[in-house]
Amino acid sequence: MNLSRLLHDYELARVGAVTRRHFLQKCTTGLGAMWLASLAQGATPKPGFARPAAEPLAPLPPQYPAKAKRVIYLHMAGAPSQLELFDYKPDLARLDGQDCPASFLAGKRFAFISGVPKMLGPQFPFHRAGKCGTWMSDRFPLLERHIDDLCVIKSMRTDEFNHAPAQLLLHTGSPRLGSPSLGSWVTYGLGTENQNLPGYIVLVSGGKTPDGGKGLWGSGFLPSVYQGVQCRAKGDPVLFLSNPEGVSRDERRRVLDAIGDIDREQFGQHHDPETVTRIAQYELAFRMQVSATDAMNLAREPAEIHARYGTKPGAESFANNCLLARRLAERGVRFIQLYHWGWDSHGNTLQTSLKDGFADLCREVDRPIAALLADLKDRGLLEDTLVVWGGEFGRTPMRENRGGQEMKFLGRDHHPGAFTVWLAGGGAKPGFSYGQTDDVGYDVVENPVEVRDLQATIVRLLGFDHHKLSLRFQGLDQKITGVKPTHVIREVMG
Amino acid sequence: MSMAGRARSAGNLPAFQGQHGQIARATMRRLVAILLLGLVPAANEIAAPAYDQLIAPILRARCVECHGEQKQKAKLALHTWEGLAQGSDGGPVMVAGQPGESVLLQRVRLPVADEDHMPPADRPQPTREEIELLARWIERGASPSVTVAELQLPEPLARVAAGLPAKLDAIVKAQGQADTLWDFKPEEVAKSRAPLAAKVTELQRRFPGALNYESWTSPALHFTAAAFGREFGDAELAALLPLRDELVVLDVSNTGISDAAAPTLAQFRQLRVLRAGFTRLGDATVAQLAGLRRLESLSLHGTAISPASLAVLGKLPALQALRVAGTAAEQPAQAANLPVAPSAADLVPPVERPNKTR
Numbered sequence: 001m002n003l004s005r006l007l008h009d010y011e012l013a014r015v016g017a018v019t020r021r022h023f024l025q026k027c028t029t030g031l032g033a034m035w036l037a038s039l040a041q042g043a044t045p046k047p048g049f050a051r052p053a054a055e056p057l058a059p060l061p062p063q064y065p066a067k068a069k070r071v072i073y074l075h076m077a078g079a080p081s082q083l084e085l086f087d088y089k090p091d092l093a094r095l096d097g098q099d100c101p102a103s104f105l106a107g108k109r110f111a112f113i114s115g116v117p118k119m120l121g122p123q124f125p126f127h128r129a130g131k132c133g134t135w136m137s138d139r140f141p142l143l144e145r146h147i148d149d150l151c152v153i154k155s156m157r158t159d160e161f162n163h164a165p166a167q168l169l170l171h172t173g174s175p176r177l178g179s180p181s182l183g184s185w186v187t188y189g190l191g192t193e194n195q196n197l198p199g200y201i202v203l204v205s206g207g208k209t210p211d212g213g214k215g216l217w218g219s220g221f222l223p224s225v226y227q228g229v230q231c232r233a234k235g236d237p238v239l240f241l242s243n244p245e246g247v248s249r250d251e252r253r254r255v256l257d258a259i260g261d262i263d264r265e266q267f268g269q270h271h272d273p274e275t276v277t278r279i280a281q282y283e284l285a286f287r288m289q290v291s292a293t294d295a296m297n298l299a300r301e302p303a304e305i306h307a308r309y310g311t312k313p314g315a316e317s318f319a320n321n322c323l324l325a326r327r328l329a330e331r332g333v334r335f336i337q338l339y340h341w342g343w344d345s346h347g348n349t350l351q352t353s354l355k356d357g358f359a360d361l362c363r364e365v366d367r368p369i370a371a372l373l374a375d376l377k378d379r380g381l382l383e384d385t386l387v388v389w390g391g392e393f394g395r396t397p398m399r400e401n402r403g404g405q406e407m408k409f410l411g412r413d414h415h416p417g418a419f420t421v422w423l424a425g426g427g428a429k430p431g432f433s434y435g436q437t438d439d440v441g442y443d444v445v446e447n448p449v450e451v452r453d454l455q456a457t458i459v460r461l462l463g464f465d466h467h468k469l470s471l472r473f474q475g476l477d478q479k480i481t482g483v484k485p486t487h488v489i490r491e492v493m494g
Numbered sequence: 495m496s497m498a499g500r501a502r503s504a505g506n507l508p509a510f511q512g513q514h515g516q517i518a519r520a521t522m523r524r525l526v527a528i529l530l531l532g533l534v535p536a537a538n539e540i541a542a543p544a545y546d547q548l549i550a551p552i553l554r555a556r557c558v559e560c561h562g563e564q565k566q567k568a569k570l571a572l573h574t575w576e577g578l579a580q581g582s583d584g585g586p587v588m589v590a591g592q593p594g595e596s597v598l599l600q601r602v603r604l605p606v607a608d609e610d611h612m613p614p615a616d617r618p619q620p621t622r623e624e625i626e627l628l629a630r631w632i633e634r635g636a637s638p639s640v641t642v643a644e645l646q647l648p649e650p651l652a653r654v655a656a657g658l659p660a661k662l663d664a665i666v667k668a669q670g671q672a673d674t675l676w677d678f679k680p681e682e683v684a685k686s687r688a689p690l691a692a693k694v695t696e697l698q699r700r701f702p703g704a705l706n707y708e709s710w711t712s713p714a715l716h717f718t719a720a721a722f723g724r725e726f727g728d729a730e731l732a733a734l735l736p737l738r739d740e741l742v743v744l745d746v747s748n749t750g751i752s753d754a755a756a757p758t759l760a761q762f763r764q765l766r767v768l769r770a771g772f773t774r775l776g777d778a779t780v781a782q783l784a785g786l787r788r789l790e791s792l793s794l795h796g797t798a799i800s801p802a803s804l805a806v807l808g809k810l811p812a813l814q815a816l817r818v819a820g821t822a823a824e825q826p827a828q829a830a831n832l833p834v835a836p837s838a839a840d841l842v843p844p845v846e847r848p849n850k851t852r
Contacts, residue, residue: 048710061707065714145841194721195702291721307844330748332703332720367845374838378819379747380769380793456616463709465616485609488616 048468049189053267053276056225057199057284059191062463067427067494068386069193071186071458072325072336074369077167077210078344079391080361081412082420083441084354087154088126088135091439092397096121100398104442111161111414112346112402119440120399123354123410132431139362142370148431149373149382151423151492155435155444158393158451161416163344166392167212170451171337172220173480177213180220182455183335185480186462187226189469193332196291198229198284200335201328206316208341212392217337221473225277228337231324232316237296241289249289256282295331298323309371322368326375329385340365343391346400347411354410373424386426386461394419397440417443421454427461429494449489452481457489539656540643544631545575547642548655551662552628553578556613556620575638590636593629602628618665623654686713693736700733708742714764716743724750732758745769747793753778760785771795771817777803784809793817795837801826808832 051058083089100117124137130147143150160166165175172179180188183200192199202217210216217228231237243252260279267275294300298311298320311319318340325336342361344352351357369389376382395412418437424430436446449457456466459480466486470479539547553572559565561582562573568584571577578598581587587598594600601612602625613619620628630645647655687694687707694715698705703721708714715737719726727750734741738761746755747769756779759768765786770779771793780794780803789810794803795817803823807816808830818824819837827834 057703059703059706061709061712063710065709065712142842191703193703193706193718196721304839304844308838308842310845330720332718367842371838371842374841377835378795378817378838379771380767380791380795380815380817383767383791383815485607485615 056280057191059193063468064463066463068461069384070329070334072387074338074389076343076391077339077341079393080343081345081395084123085137086152086420087441089441093121095119112400113413115404117398117401134433140366142366146373149424151428152433153421153435153449155447156419156421156449157444158416161414163211167210167216170392171216173482177215178220180222181217182480183228183337184219184222184226185469186335188222189464192334196287197333200228201333202228202230202337203321204339205318205321210339223273223277225280237292256286295327310367318365319368322372326372329381345411347407347409352411382425387424390421397442427494429492434492452486453489455480456486460488541641543639544642544645545638548627549631551659552624555662555665593632596632683711713740714742715740718745719749723748728754731755738762743767747771749773756782765789767791769793780806788812791815795819797821799823804830
């Protein structure tokens, strides 16, 4: 190794650091003092969230006794059509092919629809399912076997009609980048039960990462130890987790001890909470070298389980991720976030056609979701694992007519006014359907549920009043639900 | 529109219907109530002050969490009649004889979605009958001495009123256990946890992440061995014995415990949830679980238990969910009507060909 180059880099880094430090020291009565004051204020956890500094992921009890202890969130990025899955609209079938009434279009903005689109009836047959009689289409035949465990919310609303901001709003409470995600808030509030794995794990099923980007699992102004850790389905579950060739585990331990000593000294001088995060992350990575590799190893599952989920060894597939989610839930991981992709059924290509690509996606996720629910139930885990399924918004009852032209395939545009989300387990009311949309599924007419209401309800199922799961930052008690009036939907709590 | 105006327009509750010309039916209802439910007000309840009997319990259940002894938001304290009469920092909340002019009722009768509605939308709401009782009491002068009889409640309302104190007491009690912990007093919590505190801390160090209190204020404990797998065995389980009176949830699934753990498990008599799937436990352990009389959920999936265990399991008085998937006891448990659900193997048949992937 070229020592002189290393020394040169070190000197550059040192000069940079000294300059910044000098600037702040010189400004103790000005900018620097203000910055320090804001830091001191920002770092104060509320009663109930106090932990030893060195154990930022130590578990804490929830505010109230709670049914749900962990969350598996199955996000269908692109936004699946509620009108082809759960929101049955026979009147829309009758209107199929007719011009959309002007009243639907006045004052509305669409991502692609222009001029006067045609109404588009449901593309698949519906029926009442299970003992509860919840309506659903024929697209999820295996999930249907769990319908008496699902709590289907048909009256979701959002403020955003483009993917990235809508995903950010759903997962972080703000349509802009920089706010902590739900999983971060939950791991901040509850810590995690397995100190050898991250408390918040993100699994993306190949293809495309969600439009909202990694900010969807960011920690915002919470310490970065609470951000989601994206794990890969093949190779090292986390990049660079294994020791480099020629470095033994003992050697790695000695290196970490030395770095830890330096970091602790640094923390003693500057009290930057990010230093603690750094120490904790190194230690977690060291423990994960053994435990994460085991947890993420699907080869340890028997063949009958693979046949149930429809997994494919080595693939980054949704089925593999559902099985991983079950393995992680068993190991006490607090928040497991799955992203599936491709649900943006505009009808401009075969892949986004309701009759083709959409139907393929339904087949692709039906089995692993059904297997996951069944598996959680077999193990007693569904009692305290809250499973959430849904997209970031809904789709229009009108057929998309991009540029005012009839398109090659059948598809629907983005629609923030109504969509469906379902909950299962973790204290959600089983075999229940909540909220109604109008006769064509355009607007919510009964029991509207805003995104923040859903967040508050998830947080309540985990044992927190959403006002209490907060942190003071920039002079405001920040929380996932923001500042608008928010309602916990007690009707969907079992 | 002024707030009072809005409140009036929103506040016209539908009148209680059906009280005229139905004397025979009402008498019948009364008789049935006397015979079956004991809900008809006794003479001493009718003669009692309506404030003590009805109004204070309503306020206690619906308002004093934020406007009471502990907290006086807007300087309003509704836990005494004097506080109610005195009003808030915005002025009186009640005008004797005029329910429509009383801010208290105006705010309660606003649509729940209104920003000024009370109680806040995410808190439990008073029932229509409770609001009507408040209105009638204010209408009759809102004095602390006016009796229930003097309110001259019409029949359906009188019947509801008779059962109300008990119902509201139950609500207050339930809130005390769960939902009214806004004022979380660390020192009182510490006191209730004190006897075991040192032991809990010691075990939390020994088993990182595994042992936790049920809530900010509860002394009850949950333990999960999820992080430890087979390294957690009978000796480790025995180390939890000092927690036997506080442990309510125990998850030792996928651990190395065996039938030698049975005497330990048998002593955790407060358990509501016990998960021990994929362990070496068998019938010998189940035979010793008969004393877990609070057990609501038991998971023994993937263990060696046989149908012989069902005799014991069938007698657990609180059991609501039994998981025995993948054991020899699965089919017999279904046949014996034990609370088992269809297992994954039945719900999701294996795939015939690999899933289509992109």
